[in-house]
Amino acid sequence: MKRDFSIALLAAMLCAGAASAQDKAGLVEEAKTLIQQFGGTLKAELQAAMKEKGPVHAIEVCNTRAPEIAARISADSGWSVGRSSHRLRNPANAPDAYTAAAIEEFLKRQDAGEKPDTLVKAEIVEEDGHKVFRMVKAIPTGGVCLNCHGGDQVKPEVEAALARLYPQDRARGFRSGEMRGVFTLSRRLD
Ligand code: HEC
Secondary structure, three states, rough: HHHHHHHHHHHHHHHHHHHHHHHHHHHHHHHHHHHHHHHHHHHHHHHHHHOOOHHHHHHHHHHHHHHHHHHHHHHHHHEEEEEEOOOOOOOOHHOOOOHHHHHHHHHHHHOOOOHHHHEEEEEEEEEEOOEEEEEEEEEEEEEHHHHHHOOOOOOOHHHHHHHHHHHOEEEEEEEEEEEEEEEEEEEEEE
């Protein structure tokens, strides 16, 4: 009897462990889909704007569309979806404590030779008494990004537009392949 009980208890514990691992895997997949939606929509709109009217116009697209797209995807999905960075352009994208710690960790791992496109952190944590799934994923700097986040590659008219919209801009001087920032997602589980 005692033995049966222990076996049942052990089975229950193992199942609970397996179920939460499965839940987490499902949440990671969902988060990846949202990142693709957010990143994909942004990139498509950015590239279309650059091609149509050049980088100065594209800055305005980023300025107004990036927060709108993030807000729409968050409202539709029930998740909180955003972007952040260690060198911010828009102070409104400042990281919360969890995201800031993940960014610090990614920077150390980048310094140690890991590639930004492999840097990701996903876990279930406790926040304000609630269970919350958090995921942070690094965003590498690509060639097109240098038009507005690079050093000398940034044209004077782009520089002027950035100075007007973002007087506190710190998101300049990035090199191709370097971590530019992160996608940060969260969802309350209870
Ligand atoms: C046409 C200019 C332009 C290009 C090209 C561009 N960005 Fe940006 N980026 C901006 C602007 C403007 C903002 C501020 C958006 C806002 O106000 O939320 C920004 C903000 C960001 C942020 C949010 C964090 C912060 O600093 O505020 C990240 C991350 C980012 N860009 C990554 C990239 C990446 C990666 C690429 C290339 C795939 C890229 N950007 C290409 C103009 C650009």
